[in-house]
Amino acid sequence: MAERMQICNLSENNFEQCTKCSICTTVCPVAAVTTDYPGPKQAGPDGERYRLKDPAYYDKALKLCLNCKRCEIACPSGVHIADIIQHARMSASEGRRATLRDTLLANTDLLGTMANLVAPVANTTLGLKPTKWVMHSMMAIDKHRTFPAYSRQKFTTWFKRHAAKDQDAFPNHVSYFHGCYVNYNFPKLGQDLVKLMNAVGYGVHLLDKEQCCGVALIANGLYKQAKRQGRVNIDSIRASVSRDKREVITTSSSCTFNMRDEYPSMLGIDNADVRDSISLATRFIYRLVDEEKIKLIFKQNYKRRLAYHTACHMQRMGWQLYSIELLRMIPGLDLVELEQECCGISGTYGFKKENYERSQAIGSILFKSIEEAQVEAVTTDCETCKWQIEMSTGLPVENPISVLADALDVEATRKANLISD
Amino acid sequence: MRMDTVIMGGGLSGLSCGIALAKRGKRVAIVASGQSTMLFNGGSMELLGHIDGKAVSNPLEAIATLPQDHPYSKIGADRIASLAERAKLLLTDSGINMEGNAAANHWRITPMGVAKPAWLTLNDHLRIDDLHHLPAKRLALMCIRGFFDEPNSMLAQGLRDLGFEVDAIEFTTDDITALRRSPSEMRSTSLSKRMMSNAAMQRMADQINQLATDADLVLLPSVLGQNDDSDFQTLQAMTHKPLRLVATLPPAVAGMRMMKQLRHYFKMLGGTYLMGDSAVSGTFDGNRLTSVSTAKLADMPLKADHFVLATGSFISRGLVADYERVYEPVLGVDVDADSDPDRWTRFGILEPQAYSRFGVATDGELRCLKQGQVIENLHAIGSVLSGHDAVKMGDGTGVSMLTALAVNDHIIKG
Numbered sequence A: 001m002a003e004r005m006q007i008c009n010l011s012e013n014n015f016e017q018c019t020k021c022s023i024c025t026t027v028c029p030v031a032a033v034t035t036d037y038p039g040p041k042q043a044g045p046d047g048e049r050y051r052l053k054d055p056a057y058y059d060k061a062l063k064l065c066l067n068c069k070r071c072e073i074a075c076p077s078g079v080h081i082a083d084i085i086q087h088a089r090m091s092a093s094e095g096r097r098a099t100l101r102d103t104l105l106a107n108t109d110l111l112g113t114m115a116n117l118v119a120p121v122a123n124t125t126l127g128l129k130p131t132k133w134v135m136h137s138m139m140a141i142d143k144h145r146t147f148p149a150y151s152r153q154k155f156t157t158w159f160k161r162h163a164a165k166d167q168d169a170f171p172n173h174v175s176y177f178h179g180c181y182v183n184y185n186f187p188k189l190g191q192d193l194v195k196l197m198n199a200v201g202y203g204v205h206l207l208d209k210e211q212c213c214g215v216a217l218i219a220n221g222l223y224k225q226a227k228r229q230g231r232v233n234i235d236s237i238r239a240s241v242s243r244d245k246r247e248v249i250t251t252s253s254s255c256t257f258n259m260r261d262e263y264p265s266m267l268g269i270d271n272a273d274v275r276d277s278i279s280l281a282t283r284f285i286y287r288l289v290d291e292e293k294i295k296l297i298f299k300q301n302y303k304r305r306l307a308y309h310t311a312c313h314m315q316r317m318g319w320q321l322y323s324i325e326l327l328r329m330i331p332g333l334d335l336v337e338l339e340q341e342c343c344g345i346s347g348t349y350g351f352k353k354e355n356y357e358r359s360q361a362i363g364s365i366l367f368k369s370i371e372e373a374q375v376e377a378v379t380t381d382c383e384t385c386k387w388q389i390e391m392s393t394g395l396p397v398e399n400p401i402s403v404l405a406d407a408l409d410v411e412a413t414r415k416a417n418l419i420s421d
Numbered sequence B: 001m002r003m004d005t006v007i008m009g010g011g012l013s014g015l016s017c018g019i020a021l022a023k024r025g026k027r028v029a030i031v032a033s034g035q036s037t038m039l040f041n042g043g044s045m046e047l048l049g050h051i052d053g054k055a056v057s058n059p060l061e062a063i064a065t066l067p068q069d070h071p072y073s074k075i076g077a078d079r080i081a082s083l084a085e086r087a088k089l090l091l092t093d094s095g096i097n098m099e100g101n102a103a104a105n106h107w108r109i110t111p112m113g114v115a116k117p118a119w120l121t122l123n124d125h126l127r128i129d130d131l132h133h134l135p136a137k138r139l140a141l142m143c144i145r146g147f148f149d150e151p152n153s154m155l156a157q158g159l160r161d162l163g164f165e166v167d168a169i170e171f172t173t174d175d176i177t178a179l180r181r182s183p184s185e186m187r188s189t190s191l192s193k194r195m196m197s198n199a200a201m202q203r204m205a206d207q208i209n210q211l212a213t214d215a216d217l218v219l220l221p222s223v224l225g226q227n228d229d230s231d232f233q234t235l236q237a238m239t240h241k242p243l244r245l246v247a248t249l250p251p252a253v254a255g256m257r258m259m260k261q262l263r264h265y266f267k268m269l270g271g272t273y274l275m276g277d278s279a280v281s282g283t284f285d286g287n288r289l290t291s292v293s294t295a296k297l298a299d300m301p302l303k304a305d306h307f308v309l310a311t312g313s314f315i316s317r318g319l320v321a322d323y324e325r326v327y328e329p330v331l332g333v334d335v336d337a338d339s340d341p342d343r344w345t346r347f348g349i350l351e352p353q354a355y356s357r358f359g360v361a362t363d364g365e366l367r368c369l370k371q372g373q374v375i376e377n378l379h380a381i382g383s384v385l386s387g388h389d390a391v392k393m394g395d396g397t398g399v400s401m402l403t404a405l406a407v408n409d410h411i412i413k414g
């Protein structure tokens, strides 16, 4: 009886567990830079009480939330603060149409497909002053932003032409959810992953069907579309796991977090049977090394000093340690682990004109710490952090997989893992 | 994943132990769920503040009289002085500048204006060595307009009762006024972020210089310096009078600062800090703990030679009570707690409460027990330990740091 009473009292988001300690507000990057945002305690559990009474209490300022989840990590009482806020936004947006700008920004794959076709033109066009002016004033995309360059050749095109045919020959296999960024903007990261996995005896395969994971759709209120795409992805992942017996790996912390945790909590997509089979590549590789199933051999004369930035969603997953520990295996790599701070971009948030200044103010603590670290480059698992840090610090930013692939002695590694040519 | 030592809990005790071990070249992982109760700390550490309701003036002497089951007695009263010295050094190495003496308590001032015995206090915070020789005669208590976290009239009255002449001076600046648009955020931690720029600090200094002309000492709520004491130094250089900070209601900037500095130092020493993760279970092999599973690392448990339980008391969920029993939720180790729930509490919020002395049971070396058997490689430190009472005895932070260092010594010895 006693036990049951304690259990029955729980709401889905634990909101009644809030003790009003305000610890969440101390870590919110938005509340730190603007008084327009009431902060997680007020926007989350406090506001929820009012909203339950009457939805009219919804506060428009809630759209300023980055969904970075830092408040949830800090909360000692296990309140799912950011989920409460996102759900409130979701119910408030029902029946409302997203703006053209938001739809465009949210559809990273649509934008990508168009841009790939005309990459050289798109890169110059998106970078040109008049274009930027139009985007800034007509579409409210901030003029300071440089769109990440679009690649001429999609990752999937490269893969099918140059890599697909060799993959079956390997003794072990994984599927790769590459995500929009690898496919349209930066195929090299995907190529690095293939290089690394092949060297340790793993063939890499594409999923039956892959669609944008929808992280930007959710952020921009396009929930229906996000749900449709999410279903396609989970179905393909399920096929890979149960039919092909292949785990699914990714190179983006945001896609991973979205598919593992936001699909069930935000979109109501049941992924319980495959959730454990979706992993960031660094976690997957670390496990193989830890269980002594593979060996990584690195170049002798490698020398670099890098700073590792923990993306907010990476910290929410608690997996930064895999990337960090793998990087620390590279002799000659001097790794500075930065104090976790939000970079301020949060996907498409920082692209919007109304958010630009706030976005940069949020990131300023991180940018300062990068400057002080005196490194030649930064490494992080999130692609939007990459854009933001590159734009704001001028330093190049690489995914840990690319750093590993670059430092790897491929020949020696293949030999050590008994892979013949 | 294999470590030399895995510490469950990332608060003051967990970090102190982790820093000491990492300094000796050990591979240490700290599993830290959320923020710690250090966020309630207003800038002081205490070794021992009260015995039976009476203020302690010499903690070292008083500790020798504590009962056998107090963590200090388990460490050995004769070792306290040297451990306290080492704890202070550890803080200094982390960039936390505090002053104090283990053989003579000084006084810290609570936000309610009450003087409480303390062992160490941050250099930029108000500290009174001797209540009969106050450090100043006339105080200007700067009260921030619309500020939530300082009960100004109580604080002013408390200071007057101690013998100060107090001018309570209300003030504001543009930066503070801007923050008031969101009244619920007029909190010290939000203010400290606002106040980080030199321009904002100058506006505050101008107000102080203009309003606090005939004070010997200017007191300002502790709203400066989330990262270190450099913001305070900047403001002090801009003001004409000597300046000290006074503790505010929690969450406190001072505690936040100390946590950041300890965490930063631990990472600098190569330690692994798993923020936002929590230990959920352990695997035992006879009388040894072999690995600990965490919520986020899921099926990849942390293996280690030594484990340290530093998960805190009830508020941090290191201890859990339901309607029938008190238990330790992660490893299910033995607890010292009354079996009759009717005796856990007594009426009157200010009365000593039995539950505040509950905690995990340990042997003389602070090793945990499971079903009466000592677990050889599992130590407990800090607030999760039984036999002390942070609220009534004022021994919380001291127990955290000193048990952490004592356990470090046990682990290093092997």
Ligand code: SF4
Pocket: A027, A028, A029, A030, A031, A039, A040, A043, A064, A065, A066, A067, A068, A069, A070, A071, A072, A081, A082, A085
């Ligand atoms: S998710 Fe991030 S931005 Fe939103 S309330 Fe929480 S801490 Fe603030």
Ligand code: SF4
Pocket: A017, A018, A019, A020, A021, A022, A023, A024, A025, A040, A041, A044, A045, A074, A075, A076, A077, A078, A079, A081
């Ligand atoms: S940290 Fe958690 S318990 Fe504290 S105010 Fe925020 S939601 Fe409530």
